[in-house]
């Protein structure tokens with residue numbers, strides 16, 4: 001399997017808090033890597049370091065042979081990295097369609113692309129995510145499930161090779177969560193994207209992930225196939241406390 005992303009000994013502190021502490025791992029092309037850990041473990045911070053929202057204090061990050069450690073976010077996007085946000089971040093006053101148009105045009109050399117063409121492309125991504133009928137609705141008027149679909153449509157519209165999906169199930173009811181899992185699996189197949197899937201609910205990743213990395217207090221405490229992770233005493237302890245290990 002070809003290695004796509006390599007994270008080498010990255011750390012990030014906020015004041016006295018080590019949010020990410022000397023973490024290394026890699027993602028291979030085509031896999032669905034699960035990133036797990038209790039609330040506050042550092043999952044989102046790790047994504048912020050890889051996508052460029054934050055810069056690592058030390059260590060390095062390579063993506064498809066490029067050193068992206070200190071690269072600005074839009075250039076990382078252009079190389080093929082995209083993400084969704086745990087807390088959806090829509091443009092409230094734009095329609096669903098226009099907010100996907102922004103993604104179609106973002107981070108690419110598309111200065112000459114007409115808005116009509118971008119709109120046509122954006123429609124395709126909205127439709128894929130089940131939001132065609134919402135295309136003219138203002139983002140602020142979408143419900144949570146629709147906003148999560150929109151996050152995915154926006155991420156896919158940048159034509160990524162690697163996509164980070166941050167707690168897409170949070171706040172969804174079981175039926176919506178099942179639909180969201182199906183949508184991600186279809187996205188993987190249809191667009192050939194590699195996925196890093198962040199979840200703090202273990203059961204979701206047991207089914208979806210090919211491999212799992214577990215963070216606890218900013219440190220990587222385990223890495224391996226889902227079943228091995230589920231049986232790992234350190235992982236169980238991190239979730240339930242030592243009395244359950």
Ligand SMILES: Nc1ncnc2c1ncn2[C@@H]1O[C@H](COP(=O)(O)OP(=O)(O)O)[C@@H](O)[C@H]1O
Pocket residue numbers: 014017019037038039040041042043044045046
């Ligand atoms: N911008 C920030 N400033 C200060 N502390 C932060 C910031 N972002 C995250 N943290 C802290 O870093 C730790 C890890 O947070 P986060 O990466 O969001 O965890 P997770 O996504 O695993 O729940 C938490 O203690 C959180 O409060």
Ligand SMILES: [Mg+2]
Pocket residue numbers: 043044045086166167
């Ligand atoms: Mg998080």
